Amino acid sequence: MLTVFGSTALDTIRTPSKVLKDVLGGAATFAGIAASFFVDTGLIAVVGSDFPKKYHNILSKRLDLQGLVVKNGKTFRYDGRYDNTLSTRKTLKTELNVLADFTPVVPESYRKSKYVYLANNDPDQNVAMIREFDRVKFSMCDTIEYWISTKRSSVIKMIRGVNAVVINDEEAKLLTKEYNLIRCARKIMGWGTDYVIIKKGEHGSLLFFEDVIFPSPAFSLETILDPTGAGDSFAGAMIGYLASLNNTALSAIKKAVVYGNVVGSFAVEKYGLDGLLALTKSKIEKRIKHYEKMIQL
Amino acid sequence: MLTVFGSTALDTIRTPSKVLKDVLGGAATFAGIAASFFVDTGLIAVVGSDFPKKYHNILSKRLDLQGLVVKNGKTFRYDGRYDNTLSTRKTLKTELNVLADFTPVVPESYRKSKYVYLANNDPDQNVAMIREFDRVKFSMCDTIEYWISTKRSSVIKMIRGVNAVVINDEEAKLLTKEYNLIRCARKIMGWGTDYVIIKKGEHGSLLFFEDVIFPSPAFSLETILDPTGAGDSFAGAMIGYLASLNNTALSAIKKAVVYGNVVGSFAVEKYGLDGLLALTKSKIEKRIKHYEKMIQL
Numbered sequence: 372m373l374t375v376f377g378s379t380a381l382d383t384i385r386t387p388s389k390v391l392k393d394v395l396g397g398a399a400t401f402a403g404i405a406a407s408f409f410v411d412t413g414l415i416a417v418v419g420s421d422f423p424k425k426y427h428n429i430l431s432k433r434l435d436l437q438g439l440v441v442k443n444g445k446t447f448r449y450d451g452r453y454d455n456t457l458s459t460r461k462t463l464k465t466e467l468n469v470l471a472d473f474t475p476v477v478p479e480s481y482r483k484s485k486y487v488y489l490a491n492n493d494p495d496q497n498v499a500m501i502r503e504f505d506r507v508k509f510s511m512c513d514t515i516e517y518w519i520s521t522k523r524s525s526v527i528k529m530i531r532g533v534n535a536v537v538i539n540d541e542e543a544k545l546l547t548k549e550y551n552l553i554r555c556a557r558k559i560m561g562w563g564t565d566y567v568i569i570k571k572g573e574h575g576s577l578l579f580f581e582d583v584i585f586p587s588p589a590f591s592l593e594t595i596l597d598p599t600g601a602g603d604s605f606a607g608a609m610i611g612y613l614a615s616l617n618n619t620a621l622s623a624i625k626k627a628v629v630y631g632n633v634v635g636s637f638a639v640e641k642y643g644l645d646g647l648l649a650l651t652k653s654k655i656e657k658r659i660k661h662y663e664k665m666i667q668l
Numbered sequence: 669m670l671t672v673f674g675s676t677a678l679d680t681i682r683t684p685s686k687v688l689k690d691v692l693g694g695a696a697t698f699a700g701i702a703a704s705f706f707v708d709t710g711l712i713a714v715v716g717s718d719f720p721k722k723y724h725n726i727l728s729k730r731l732d733l734q735g736l737v738v739k740n741g742k743t744f745r746y747d748g749r750y751d752n753t754l755s756t757r758k759t760l761k762t763e764l765n766v767l768a769d770f771t772p773v774v775p776e777s778y779r780k781s782k783y784v785y786l787a788n789n790d791p792d793q794n795v796a797m798i799r800e801f802d803r804v805k806f807s808m809c810d811t812i813e814y815w816i817s818t819k820r821s822s823v824i825k826m827i828r829g830v831n832a833v834v835i836n837d838e839e840a841k842l843l844t845k846e847y848n849l850i851r852c853a854r855k856i857m858g859w860g861t862d863y864v865i866i867k868k869g870e871h872g873s874l875l876f877f878e879d880v881i882f883p884s885p886a887f888s889l890e891t892i893l894d895p896t897g898a899g900d901s902f903a904g905a906m907i908g909y910l911a912s913l914n915n916t917a918l919s920a921i922k923k924a925v926v927y928g929n930v931v932g933s934f935a936v937e938k939y940g941l942d943g944l945l946a947l948t949k950s951k952i953e954k955r956i957k958h959y960e961k962m963i964q965l
Contacts, residue, residue, distance in 0.1 A: 586963065
C-alpha cells in the first residue's frame with residue numbers, strides 16, 4: 372500500500388484557452404490519483420466543509436479516504452494564471468484556509484504502508500509524519516520555492532530522512548545555489564537521500580543515483596492545454612508503479628521514472644484533473660510502448 | 669566527401685571564468701573540425717590577411733582548404749559575453765570585415781561532394797551554393813535570428829532546397845511563430861525539408877521525420893566551461909558521421925544525432941576550440957558507449 376500526504380485544493384486556473392474556476396486540484400489529488408492506477412493508495416489531506424460532494428466522490432472512487440479530514444471552514448484555494456506559452460505560471464492568490472492549522476494524523480490502517488509520498492508540504496510536517504509509519508521501504512518527497520525560501524534548513528533535514536527527492540529544476544537550483552543540475556543533484560544526495568529526480572517539464576527528467584545519471588525525455592505532445600499537476604502526477608505515478616512492483620532496485624526506479632513521464636504527459640493534455648480522470652491502465656501501457664519505441668535508437 | 673560552408677572567425681569570448689581574445693572560431697570552423705573525425709571535409713570560407721598562421725595550420729591539419737579564400741582586409745570578428753549561468757550570451761560586437769562582400773565559390777574538387785553542410789550563412793548564398801554541387805545526396809542547413817528577422821522568406825526558400833534543417837529551439841520558435849516544438853518542426857517540414865533537428869542545448873535535441881519524433885538527451889556534464897560552438901559541432905559531427913556511412917536512412921540519422929550530441933558535449937568542456945582539438949575518434953567512441961549505457965532503461 373502507498374500513502375500520499377499533501378494538499379487537496381479548489382483551484383482557479385487561467386490558461387490562454389480557458390479559465391477553470393474552483394476545480395478539484397492540489398498536489399496530493401494529482402499524485403494520489405496518478406498512483407491509484409498502479410496500487411491501493413491512501414490519502415492524508417484536509418478539506419473544508421465547502422468541499423463539493425462531487426469532488427469527494429471523485430476521490431473516494433480512486434483513493435482510500437480514511438486519512439481525509441473534513442474540517443469546519445473553507446477548503447484550501449489556489450488561483451494562478453499561465454502565460455501564452457504555458458511555460459510560466461503566476462500565482463494570483465493563495466488562501467490556506469483549513470490547511471493553515473491542520474495537524475495531519477496517520478490513520479492506523481496506513482501505518483503499515485511501505486511506500487510513502489510526501490508532497491510539497493511544510494518540511495517539518497513531512498519529517499514528523501514519516502516517523503509515524505512502522506516499516507517504510509521507500510519514501511519520496513517534493514518541495515517548492517516557498518519552503519526553500521522560508522525553511523531551508525528544515526527542507527534539508529527532510530531530505531536526510533527520505534529515500535528519494537523529486538524536485539523541479541528551478542527549485543533544485545534555488546535550494547542548492549548551483550546552476551548545473553548534476554551539481555544540484557550531488558549536493559542533494561550529499562544531504563543524505565539516495566535518489567534525486569529533477570523534473571524539467573517539457574524536457575523530461577534526470578534521475579541521479581550514486582554515479583548514475585538517467586535522462587528520460589518527455590513524451591512529446593503537440594497539444595498541451597494545462598500543465599497544472601504534471602509534476603505531482605509524475606511523482607505519484609512513479610512511486611505508485613514502484614509500490615506495485617514492491618521493488619526499489621535502480622532498474623525499477625528507471626522504469627518508474629518513465630511511467631512518471633508518461634502519466635505526466637496525460638495530465639497536461641486536458642484541463643485540470645480531466646487528463647487523469649479519463650485515463651485507464653491500458654492507455655498508460657499503450658503510451659509506455661509508444662514511448663519505448665520513440666526513444667529507441 | 670563532405671563540404672562545409674560557413675564562417676571562420678576570430679572570437680572574443682567572455683565566460684565567467686575566463687576571457688578568450690581573438691581565438692579561432694566561427695560556425696564552419698567548429699562544424700568542419702567536428703566532421704573531420706569521421707570523413708574528409710572541405711571548407712568554404714574566407715579570412716583576412718591578418719589571419720594568424722597558427723590558426724591556418726590548425727585548419728590545414730584537419731580540413732581541405734582549397735575553398736578557403738584569403739582576402740586583403742581583416743578577418744570576421746565576433747565578441748560576446750556569457751552570463752554567470754552560461755545559458756545566455758550577449759553579443760557585444762560583430763565586425764563582418766572580409767565576410768561583408770565575400771562571394772563564395774565551390775572549388776572544382778568539391779563539386780562531387782555528396783554531403784553538404786551550409787552553416788548559418790546568408791540564406792540567399794546558401795541557396796545559390798547548393799546548386800553548384802553536381803550530385804548532392806544529403807544537404808543540411810542551419811540559420812540564426814539575424815536572418816530570420818531580416819530575410820525570413822529567403823530562409824524558407826533555403827529550407828525548401830535542403831534535406832535537413834538543424835536549428836536551435838528559440839530560433840525555431842521565432843521562425844515559425846509557434847511555441848510548441850512539434851508544431852515548429854511540422855511547419856518547417858511543411859516548407860519542403862525532410863528532417864528537422866531542433867537543438868535544445870543542455871536538454872539535448874529532437875529529431876523529426878514524417879510522424880517520427882526522436883528525442884535525444886544531452887550527454888550530462890558536471891563542468892561546462894564554454895558553450896561556444898556546441899551547436900555547430902553538433903551539426904558537423906552529425907553530417908560527418910552520415911557522410912562516413914554514406915547512408916541517410918532514418919536509423920542512421922538517429923545515430924548521427926547521438927554523435928552530434930556527444931561531440932557537442934566535448935566542445936563545451938573546454939574553452940573555445942580546445943575541446944575539439946583535444947579530441948580523438950576513440951574518445952568519441954568511448955563516450956558514445958557511455959551515452960548508450962546512460963540512456964538505457
